[in-house]
Amino acid sequence: MARKTTTAQMTMATIFAWAVGLIMFFPILWTALAAFKTESDAYSLPENWWSTPWTTENFGIVQERSNYLRYILNTTIIAVVSTLLGLVLAIPAAWSMAFQPEDRASVSWPGYVWLVIILGAMAAAAAIAYSVGWAMSARPLLGLLLIVIFSLPIAAWVWTRRTGDKLLWMLSTKMMPPAGALIPIYLIFNRNGLVFKDWGWIDLSEWNLIDTFAGMIPLMMLLNLPIVIWMLYTYFKEIPFGILEAARMDGAGLWQELSSVLAPMALPGIASTLLLNVILSWNEAFWTLNLTNKYAAPLSFFISEYSSPEGQFWAKLSAASLMAIAPIMVLGWFSQRQLVRGLTFGAVK
Amino acid sequence: MATRQGQALGRLAVAPAVAALAAWSLVPLALAFYYAFLHYKLDDPDNTFFAKGANFYYFVTDPFFAKDLFNTVALVLLVLVITVVGGVLLGILLDRPFWGRGIVRVLVISPFFIMPTVSALVWKNLMMHPVYGFFAHMWRSVGLTPIDWFGSHPLMSVGIVVGWQWLPFATLILLTALQSLDEEQKDAAEMDGAGKLDFFRHIMLPHLMRPITVVILIETIFLLNVFAEIKVTSVGGIAGNLTYLVFSKLNDDNNVGEAAAGGLIAVVLANIVSMFLVRLIGRNLEA
Numbered sequence: 001m002a003r004k005t006t007t008a009q010m011t012m013a014t015i016f017a018w019a020v021g022l023i024m025f026f027p028i029l030w031t032a033l034a035a036f037k038t039e040s041d042a043y044s045l046p047e048n049w050w051s052t053p054w055t056t057e058n059f060g061i062v063q064e065r066s067n068y069l070r071y072i073l074n075t076t077i078i079a080v081v082s083t084l085l086g087l088v089l090a091i092p093a094a095w096s097m098a099f100q101p102e103d104r105a106s107v108s109w110p111g112y113v114w115l116v117i118i119l120g121a122m123a124a125a126a127a128i129a130y131s132v133g134w135a136m137s138a139r140p141l142l143g144l145l146l147i148v149i150f151s152l153p154i155a156a157w158v159w160t161r162r163t164g165d166k167l168l169w170m171l172s173t174k175m176m177p178p179a180g181a182l183i184p185i186y187l188i189f190n191r192n193g194l195v196f197k198d199w200g201w202i203d204l205s206e207w208n209l210i211d212t213f214a215g216m217i218p219l220m221m222l223l224n225l226p227i228v229i230w231m232l233y234t235y236f237k238e239i240p241f242g243i244l245e246a247a248r249m250d251g252a253g254l255w256q257e258l259s260s261v262l263a264p265m266a267l268p269g270i271a272s273t274l275l276l277n278v279i280l281s282w283n284e285a286f287w288t289l290n291l292t293n294k295y296a297a298p299l300s301f302f303i304s305e306y307s308s309p310e311g312q313f314w315a316k317l318s319a320a321s322l323m324a325i326a327p328i329m330v331l332g333w334f335s336q337r338q339l340v341r342g343l344t345f346g347a348v349k
Numbered sequence: 350m351a352t353r354q355g356q357a358l359g360r361l362a363v364a365p366a367v368a369a370l371a372a373w374s375l376v377p378l379a380l381a382f383y384y385a386f387l388h389y390k391l392d393d394p395d396n397t398f399f400a401k402g403a404n405f406y407y408f409v410t411d412p413f414f415a416k417d418l419f420n421t422v423a424l425v426l427l428v429l430v431i432t433v434v435g436g437v438l439l440g441i442l443l444d445r446p447f448w449g450r451g452i453v454r455v456l457v458i459s460p461f462f463i464m465p466t467v468s469a470l471v472w473k474n475l476m477m478h479p480v481y482g483f484f485a486h487m488w489r490s491v492g493l494t495p496i497d498w499f500g501s502h503p504l505m506s507v508g509i510v511v512g513w514q515w516l517p518f519a520t521l522i523l524l525t526a527l528q529s530l531d532e533e534q535k536d537a538a539e540m541d542g543a544g545k546l547d548f549f550r551h552i553m554l555p556h557l558m559r560p561i562t563v564v565i566l567i568e569t570i571f572l573l574n575v576f577a578e579i580k581v582t583s584v585g586g587i588a589g590n591l592t593y594l595v596f597s598k599l600n601d602d603n604n605v606g607e608a609a610a611g612g613l614i615a616v617v618l619a620n621i622v623s624m625f626l627v628r629l630i631g632r633n634l635e636a
Binding site for chain 2: 005013016017020021024030031034043044045046047090092093095100102106129146154158159164170171175176177178180181182184187222283286289290299300301304306308317318324328329331332333340343344
């Protein structure tokens with residue numbers, strides 16, 4: 001027996017829900033209105049938002065003054081290329097963890113052995129660094145070597161874990177706060193980092209990744225890679241294993257299994273992962289504000305230029321904001337479900 | 350079952366991703382450790398030396414540290430209260446049948462897709478401006494003195510903006526959870542004569558406990574890192590959080606060593622939260 005809802009109740013709920021929905025949407029609506037007003041009218045919006053004339057001049061002014069098209073092109077390049085690069089890494093990884101899962105660690109040394117190896121490597125790296133006097137600018141190879149000594153045992157440990165642990169470790173890399181990575185990344189990008197300066201046999205005097213696509217695209221890719229892998233993994237997991245088994249029984253080789261059985265079934269999942277990832281990198285604002293300022297600057301930077309303007313600027317701010325958010329908001333409307341999935345890591349079904 | 354050939358290929362296929370993520374997470378961490386023990390200023394690079402724990406000491410004793418640590422926690426709590434309470438209410442509302450549900454849902458979800466710089470500047474100017482803002486008009490129309498939001502209450506203002514951005518996320522997740530509360534349970538409760546409030550307290554709330562935990566943990570990880578909203582509204586001096594402090598140590602003081610030390614403190618703080626989240630998700634993975 002389904003619960004009955006009377007028309008009166010339905011009407012009440014409708015009015016109430018629409019009111020709440022409009023309140024949530026109001027700042028966006030307000031921005032959209034102000035974008036089509038003249039500067040002085042934008043400031044008197046609440047009194048006469050309907051009676052003042054409408055205009056599209058703001059969009060032209062924004063384009064003319066700050067070259068909007070360049071920024072949206074930059075944003076699109078960074079978002080799309082980093083997403084595609086991420087998929088190249090994530091699809092094999094997610095396929096492997098979903099369909100060739102390992103229930104046991106492939107190297108079964110007890111935990112304390114690993115711990116001794118990892119801590120020992122760290123201590124050795126610190127000891128070498130201390131004994132050569134910390135300033136490693138003159139010894140770039142040594143700096144690189146120390147990083148390898150530091151990170152290789154941990155990477156090896158992760159690689160030999162069982163699938164579930166590997167997944168959780170990947171997830172935990174997403175939780176690293178950007179404040180922790182800001183200094184090293186800034187210095188690596190900048191050639192100022194003591195470790196990577198003066199190679200001697202390679203000329204790195206022109207080394208610069210700040211404000212370049214070569215820096216921003218890999219960075220954005222790595223930033224979202226854990227989410228991409230997780231999402232793909234949960235999609236791949238839903239593909240019934242029996243179908244793969246049947247194909248194998250029928251003598252399908254690995255390549256056939258991948259191309260004619262898996263690929264068609266995985267395509268919708270890959271598409272929604274792509275969509276969510278484009279949204280996430282489109283709206284990223286920590287790294288773009290810190291590492292770009294002109295040539296590779298995306299829309300989030302473009303808008304931040306309006307934080308200290310001169311004179312009246314609300315209509316132009318609104319027009320620029322509308323142009324920056326409209327494309328991705330529409331994409332977002334179509335990806336509500338994927339959003340829950342991608343951002344909760346499967347913790348809510 | 351998995352073949353030997355497939356197993357080997359599988360191990361090979363996951364290697365690039367593991368290597369990339371290991372490099373991404375470990376190299377910056379290793380370098381941050383290195384820099385955190387150096388006296389190193391960008392404007393005076395020749396005077397660089399091993400500084401023992403001085404950077405940590407100066408970072409923690411900086412008067413901004415205590416204030417910004419408080420701001421960090423206050424901002425997270427404020428936004429969590431807004432989003433969890435608001436999310437439960439909105440979730441219940443959107444779970445009911447009414448006309449135009451799809452459209453209202455889209456309206457409620459939309460703020461999540463707005464980039465932080467846009468929402469911060471739109472709220473600071475069009476909504477919260479002390480003279481021309483929409484709130485100022487509303488306040489005046491009922492005879493109150495308008496509030497200078499970002500001028501006098503910067504932390505609360507940033508909290509409202511960030512809360513507006515994250516409310517859709519909480520709503521969406523709690524709504525998804527509510528929809529899985531099956532009809533039969535609702536009918537059974539109704540037939541047993543359970544009132545609306547009883548139903549909420551004894552059936553709905555327990556059912557929502559887990560998704561609420563997930564919302565709290567995930568949001569906390571992102572909220573510890575709020576940055577753009579503080580920077581573009583220029584309230585970093587008063588309402589800055591730890592992320593902003595690290596940024597300003599690098600940007601304003603050129604002090605790499607102290608910024609790196611502050612970054613490591615932020616890492617420790619975030620790790621405390623993420624440990625709980627990873628454990629929760631791990632338990633779900635087993636089930």
